[in-house]
Amino acid sequence: SQTIHQWPATLVQPVGSPLSLECTVEGTSNPNLYWYRQAAGRGLQLLFYSVGIGQISSEVPQNLSASRPQDRQFILSSKKLLLSDSGFYLCAWLDRGKAGELFFGEGSRLTVL
Amino acid sequence: GIQVEQSPPDLILQEGANSTLRCNFSDSVNNLQWFHQNPWGQLINLFYIPSGTKQNGRLSATTVATERYSLLYISSSQTTDSGVYFCAVEGYNFNKFYFGSGTKLNVKP
Numbered sequence: 001s002q003t004i005h006q007w008p009a010t011l012v013q014p015v016g017s018p019l020s021l022e023c024t025v026e027g028t029s030n031p032n033l034y035w036y037r038q039a040a041g042r043g044l045q046l047l048f049y050s051v052g053i054g055q056i057s058s059e060v061p062q063n064l065s066a067s068r069p070q071d072r073q074f075i076l077s078s079k080k081l082l083l084s085d086s087g088f089y090l091c092a093w094l095d096r097g098k099a100g101e102l103f104f105g106e107g108s109r110l111t112v113l
Numbered sequence: 114g115i116q117v118e119q120s121p122p123d124l125i126l127q128e129g130a131n132s133t134l135r136c137n138f139s140d141s142v143n144n145l146q147w148f149h150q151n152p153w154g155q156l157i158n159l160f161y162i163p164s165g166t167k168q169n170g171r172l173s174a175t176t177v178a179t180e181r182y183s184l185l186y187i188s189s190s191q192t193t194d195s196g197v198y199f200c201a202v203e204g205y206n207f208n209k210f211y212f213g214s215g216t217k218l219n220v221k222p
Binding site for chain 2: 032034036038042043044046049051057059088090092094100101102103104106107109
């Protein structure tokens with residue numbers, strides 16, 4: 001069966017420090033991959049999506065970036081965090097072979113101080 | 114992108130009551146899903162329902178694609194139903210899923 005993992009689950013970082021969140025999917029190949037951010041008490045904002053290795057589409061201009069170095073690995077990064085980067089980051093995947101259903105990881109909660 | 118509106122934004126129910134949550138969307142969609150976000154933040158898939166009606170236990174959903182809305186029904190609500198319910202749609206440009214702002218449900222014992 002397919003599973004998706006994110007880490008770290010929680011992190012507290014100072015303003016100006018770098019960030020790396022990782023997401024991996026198991027049990028499938030060539031999935032679409034997504035990064036969403038959820039501010040406290042708000043809905044989900046699409047940040048990046050990828051349809052294949054090295055293919056990244058950005059939805060919102062910001063100081064975040066994403067990379068897909070392997071088929072089932074999706075990384076969210078920042079060189080210098082801002083206070084406004086705090087939030088709950090969710091990775092998701094979609095397998096077009098299974099009726100196009102979107103599945104989410106457990107999430108990474110980031111607090112920037 | 115596609116605009117997704119959910120109503121009501123907040124809902125308080127007594128345990129055992131029934132409720133209907135609504136999702137309106139602004140354009141034709143290829144995909145529509147309902148999710149439940151539990152208090153720990155985990156998003157749980159409830160229904161994949163681009164059209165038609167589905168039922169799963171006390172929950173059911175109906176999407177009327179031609180009229181651009183979907184409804185989620187919760188019957189005999191339980192405290193474990195509390196959380197935020199999201200509707201998400203994918204347009205025919207594929208690949209992008211747009212979320213509504215959610216309905217926050219609080220079921221009181």
